[in-house]
Amino acid sequence: MHVVLLSGSPSARSRSELLLGRVRERLEARQVETSLLRVRDFSAEDLLHARFDSPAVQHLQTLIASADGLVVSTPVYKASFAGALKVLLDLLPERALAHKVVLPLASAGSQAHLLAVDYALKPVLAALKAQELLAGVFATDGQIAYPDGGLPARFDEELGARLDEATEQLLAALARRPRPLEAHLLNERLATARWSI
Template identity: 45%
Template sequence: MPKAVIISGNPNAVSRLNGILEHVTGTLASLGWSVTQLPVANLPAEDLILARWDSPAIVEANRTVADADAIIIASPVYKASYTGVLKTYLDLLPQKGLEGKVILPLFIGGTIAHLLSIDYALKPVLSALYARHIEAGVFAVDSQITKADDGGFVLQEELSNRLDAAVGAFVQAAVLFTPQTVPEEAVI
């Protein structure tokens, strides 16, 4: 069974980003993928801030990333970039921590003005971590996701379609670049 890890830089437990992650997790699970959530805001703050490379929590998080076939990096956009908590965790990944991984960025922001934050803020850092297979990703605007009365989320159809297309490309790239671990039946 292919494995994906979602590294979420979301510091807010009720963020609309959760609607995106639920959609993507459901899509991958329906294709037979195992999906592990890695919410970096749940890692010990002191370990992140003090760059404790040998912290048991950081070592385990890095092992989870290393064991994955593919990685999703998700974050809200604050001040034209991904969150600081995500950056502190990315700084603690080994130098070649994303080598051989297919990456799918998923960002959400309050305005379309930050559309290029994936390209200009995130991709250089991912490249420094030896990520060579970075999919185009999806940028969503807060207004495309509504919080439902039951605590869930409702995504606009256009956003759902873009997410489905992005997940399809992500899965196909994983088959191409990690064929020994991702069977073809796990592809859209």
């Protein structure tokens, strides 16, 4: 099982990425392979000039194509998800999330834009044909403390519980996910099928 983790924050000290880190830890503890990519690691030229053929964008496309699931985290910016993340998602092929389970995570300054994931990010993930979109986790800055003085990142108890519950739901969705039939197997099955009326 392989899950891609995509951090959509342009910030180096990112709270939304800490949410991703917690989910990653729990997934790896359950022997799920993970790959972390950050929007800020892509060059601005690749993003702003929509360079579909850049090696970094091709790598992202290949990684997502081979993954079973995607966890995407974003800060809320101006009542929506981060524009840099949108620019990156625009570089994915049309059905990039077909057959994949997707878990969105968001952090924000306040509860005011609690629905930003539902009305802004989820429609984009659905347009990429995500097979199953999980409910997602929304957190406010006050619930997340940066790693400090050797201490790891800290989450308030209620948020930690919601993140762990979302990870369990992701694992369950991955386990029941129907696998796409590979083209050569489909051909073989059609060729050897016995038809009766």
